[in-house]
Amino acid sequence: MSPSLAPATTGIDALTAWLDETAEGLDDGSVPASTVLPALGAAGVLAIGAGPFGGEGDIADAVEAVAGVSAHSLAAGFVFWSQRTYLEYLLQSPNAALRDRLAPDLVSGRLAGATGLSNAMKFLSGLEELQIRARADRGAIVFDGRMPWVTNLRPEGFHVAGVAEGEDGRILCVSFAGDDEGLVRSPDLGLMGLRSTNTAALSVASVRLDAERVIHPDAxxxxxxxxxxxxxxxxxxxxxxxxxxxxxxxxxxxxxxxxxxxxxxxxxxxxxxxxxxxxxxxxxxxxxxxxxxxxxxxxxxxxxxxxxxxxxxxxxxxxxxxxxxxxxxxxxxxxxxxxxxxxxxxxxxxxxxxxxxxxxx
Incomplete structure (x- = not known):
């Protein structure tokens, strides 16, 4: 098996063997980051606790799955965390249309999901201000700001959750897509390890979204x-x-x-x-x-x-x-x-x- 390719067979055993073989390459970047999500998806671990989208168990079982992957490669565990956390946002969102459209590709590993809510979680604890602003404009919502550190921004296709504060003080959570006009991904950050994680910064410059991308209107x-x-x-x-x-x-x-x-x-x-x-x-x-x-x-x-x-x-x-x-x-x-x-x-x-x-x- 080439260490640059995802496992040819599916299942936990195949994933474990592949992670043991590629752990060093996923850490130093010599194994492409693009291989991680397909491997996780093929093993079925992304669907654990995902309810109607194919996974048995609950969020605690998903934590155990992240632990199982991280025992072999923290780089793969880091990607898994981002993917499964973004999926959890959709599972807990009132926006069923967005969830139903994206979840199948998320659990299969065809589409990357990035949490993007580190800033929001720090805001929630009173640690820093929100870094994205929102304003209404001709029936759309326009966003400006930045996300300085986001994992799992897979160039092959990603969605990333972001939280913004509107002009009226209302805070909402939305899903940006990698091909949205005005969303600019930096080159991968120069990490000293965990390099095959597609970790980069995002600039949000006048990105226009409509209500179908709102994960939650009251974040x-x-x-x-x-x-x-x-x-x-x-x-x-x-x-x-x-x-x-x-x-x-x-x-x-x-x-x-x-x-x-x-x-x-x-x-x-x-x-x-x-x-x-x-x-x-x-x-x-x-x-x-x-x-x-x-x-x-x-x-x-x-x-x-x-x-x-x-x-x-x-x-x-x-x-x-x-x-x-x-x-x-x-x-x-x-x-x-x-x-x-x-x-x-x-x-x-x-x-x-x-x-x-x-x-x-």
């Missing part, structure tokens, strides 16, 4: 409903990376490093507890009213991922620093460094928690 009230999926699916990346590093650490310890076994077991217990708390909170709807609880889980899982990679290094010893043996570890080390800065970053989440914690003191 201020709607965003808290979709935030649990946005952050929950994001947590799947930390869970998958931590599980993989802990497995590698456990397999690497020998008689000389058995002293690490208690630390590995303790971290496995913490990881399982946080993953269960996430799963339970998503299914019960807890996080819609208690965002702080979800923020703490996201922060905790990022810390666990970093500790897991550190334990993998200690268990592997100097061999992890040899290029002949340590390429997988080196990639996971870079991946762990990326987890804290995914928007909203850990610094931003901790800042959002500060008033809450002070009020509880």
């Amino acid at each position: 201020a009230g709607w965003l808290p409903q979709v935030r649990p999926a946005f952050l929950g699916l994001q947590c799947g990346m930390s869970i998958g990376l931590a599980r993989r590093s802990l497995r590698e650490a456990r397999e690497a310890i020998g008689a000389g490093r058995s002293v690490l076994a208690p630390a590995i077991a303790e971290l496995e217990t913490r990881l399982a507890a946080d993953a269960e708390a996430l799963r339970s909170g998503l299914r019960s709807g807890l996080f819609r009213g208690q965002a702080a609880a979800l923020f703490r889980i996201r922060i905790g899982l990022a810390a666990i991922a970093a500790e897991a990679v550190a334990l993998e290094l200690q268990a592997s010893g100097g061999r992890a620093y040899l290029t002949a043996f340590g390429s997988g570890f080196a990639r996971r080390y870079r991946e762990a460094a990326f987890i804290p800065v995914i928007t909203p970053s850990l610094v931003q989440l901790k800042g959002a928690l500060t008033p809450h914690d002070q009020g509880a003191a």
